[in-house]
Amino acid sequence: MKKLLMAIAGSTLLLAACSGEEAGESGETVDTAAGEEVYTASCLSCHGDNMEGASGPALEGYTADEVLSAIEEGPGAMPANIVEGEDAQIVAAYVEDES
Numbered sequence: 436m437k438k439l440l441m442a443i444a445g446s447t448l449l450l451a452a453c454s455g456e457e458a459g460e461s462g463e464t465v466d467t468a469a470g471e472e473v474y475t476a477s478c479l480s481c482h483g484d485n486m487e488g489a490s491g492p493a494l495e496g497y498t499a500d501e502v503l504s505a506i507e508e509g510p511g512a513m514p515a516n517i518v519e520g521e522d523a524q525i526v527a528a529y530v531e532d533e534s
């Protein structure tokens with residue numbers, strides 16, 4: 436029983452160490468993680484795992500502004516305002532960086 440408790444305490448510490456590391460890094464790193472999260476939830480199904488394209492085109496070389504207006508306008512078959520506000524800005528920056 437004592438061993439089990441120690442194992443639980445140990446893994447909790449490990450988890451705390453990991454998330455602490457992420458939050459402690461520069462804002463950019465945190466935004467990238469958040470951007471990836473929004474991308475995965477809202478864009479991946481149409482633009483592919485690595486932005487290589489699927490039912491939507493590959494996302495390559497777009498600036499954050501271009502991505503933002505695509506999100507607002509919903510060109511062609513893409514739904515408009517699929518994400519809004521801060522999420523839209525975060526994912527736009529992420530697409531600009533990663534594509």
Ligand code: HEC
Pocket residue numbers: 474477478479480481482490491492494497501502505506510511512513514517518526527530
């Ligand atoms: C339901 C499928 C779908 C989803 C979800 C989707 N898109 Fe698209 N997207 C498309 C299609 C289809 C096009 C091509 C539209 C056209 O020009 O005919 C497109 C085009 C684009 C373009 C290019 C616009 C241009 O003017 O060339 C960008 C940038 C883009 N999408 C970003 C995103 C981002 C970022 C997300 C997530 C927030 C997203 N898309 C979610 C289907 C989707």
